[in-house]
Amino acid sequence: MNNPLLTLDNVDGAYARDYNVLKPSQVPNALGVAGLAATLLASIYCGWVDRSLPDFAAWSSTLWMCVALFSAAVITPRVFVPGFLLSLLPFLIAWRVAAMTDARVMVWVASVAAVPLCLQFVDCVVSDLRRDRGKATAWLGTFLWQATLVRLYFGLNELCHSSEKIFAGLDWFHRLEAGFQGFGLGETAAAFVVLGGLIELACAISVGLGLFARLGAALSLIYFLVATVGFGGEWSRGYAWASPGGGGWEYVMLLMVVFAGVLFTGAGKFSLDGWLMRSGWMPRRLLPLAVNSQGIDR
Structure with missing residues (x-):
């Protein structure tokens, strides 16, 4: 028998809806979006104003932060897991580049922006564990x-x-x-x-x-x-x-x-x-x- 996970008929079915269940309940997504937006502005400042992000680093950091912000603002509110993951990866790249090039303004802004992202993940874990205490109804x-x-x-x-x-x-x-x-x-x-x-x-x-x-x-x-x-x-x-x-x-x-x-x-x-x-x-x-x-x- 065909596994129901593998058919396109389930895009709007129970399995697809299951991914809408997991989302932060206490940490608003707006905090993450605001932090990523601030980091994007900091990357633009460090790349083209104080020049602490040199040559290609300025472009890569800014472009990666655009991807992170887009995912957090557009995808995450609709379905948390892919939106969160697709925001996290480019954010971490840009943050790492800023640290390596000593772009201090961006490093500090990104350090603050990382807090709501971490809290969103923790919020999901705690909510899932409190809901069922490891029973079969647990999301994970x-x-x-x-x-x-x-x-x-x-x-x-x-x-x-x-x-x-x-x-x-x-x-x-x-x-x-x-x-x-x-x-x-x-x-x-x-x-x-x-x-x-x-x-x-x-x-x-x-x-x-x-x-x-x-x-x-x-x-x-x-x-x-x-x-x-x-x-x-x-x-x-x-x-x-x-x-x-x-x-x-x-x-x-x-x-x-x-x-x-x-x-x-x-x-x-x-x-x-x-x-x-x-x-x-x-x-x-x-x-x-x-x-x-x-x-x-x-």
């Missing part, structure tokens, strides 16, 4: 919220590395290019910097936002194995991450264990995959890239 449930938080953190953590490679401006790009040349890459170092940044961005989108999460987790595992075995040398420096000769394999293994968990199961309900499946917009042939066979029925 205690243990799955825990897994979701871990996945979000480790997936979106890759934005820090991606941003420094491809969004933070020419100064940071050339610094990393010089570092990659130290790996013996020569004239191809610049291409590898861009490639690494794009892969890390793809991993953040796939694992962090949960878009074809199993595929992204597999890509992340391969990427970290290549980066650490072929270039970083973490596996030859012992266990401790903070060691005199450079970081060991402690943190790398932590990342890989989390990514392996996502590879086994998928991202869960608080994800773009979950929303696409329950809205009937996930093609059946692409399901194995998003979730395992048990997850399809949940």
Whole structure:
């Protein structure tokens, strides 16, 4: 029998309506929108007035903040999960770029703007847990919220590395290019910097936002194995991450264990995959890239 999650007939059905249930009950979305709007204005100021956001960093931060603000203002009020996730990722990129370039005005404004975004997520978790105390009627449930938080953190953590490679401006790009040349890459170092940044961005989108999460987790595992075995040398420096000769394999293994968990199961309900499946917009042939066979029925 065909699974009802996989048919377009359910766009306005029970599964689609289920995603309208989860939304903050105490933190108004207007606070998040106001914070993102203020951060956008701060990025424009830092990019074209005090020039603390240099060259490409000014454009990337401003454009990413436009995406974040649009999603928060237009998508989030209609359906919280995709709107929140699509606001969070570009906001974190812009915030990271501002911190790297010492754009202090934007850093402080973004730090304040992050508060209502965090509170919206906490509000959803607390509301869900209070409503049913882990019963079958829970939108997600205690243990799955825990897994979701871990996945979000480790997936979106890759934005820090991606941003420094491809969004933070020419100064940071050339610094990393010089570092990659130290790996013996020569004239191809610049291409590898861009490639690494794009892969890390793809991993953040796939694992962090949960878009074809199993595929992204597999890509992340391969990427970290290549980066650490072929270039970083973490596996030859012992266990401790903070060691005199450079970081060991402690943190790398932590990342890989989390990514392996996502590879086994998928991202869960608080994800773009979950929303696409329950809205009937996930093609059946692409399901194995998003979730395992048990997850399809949940």
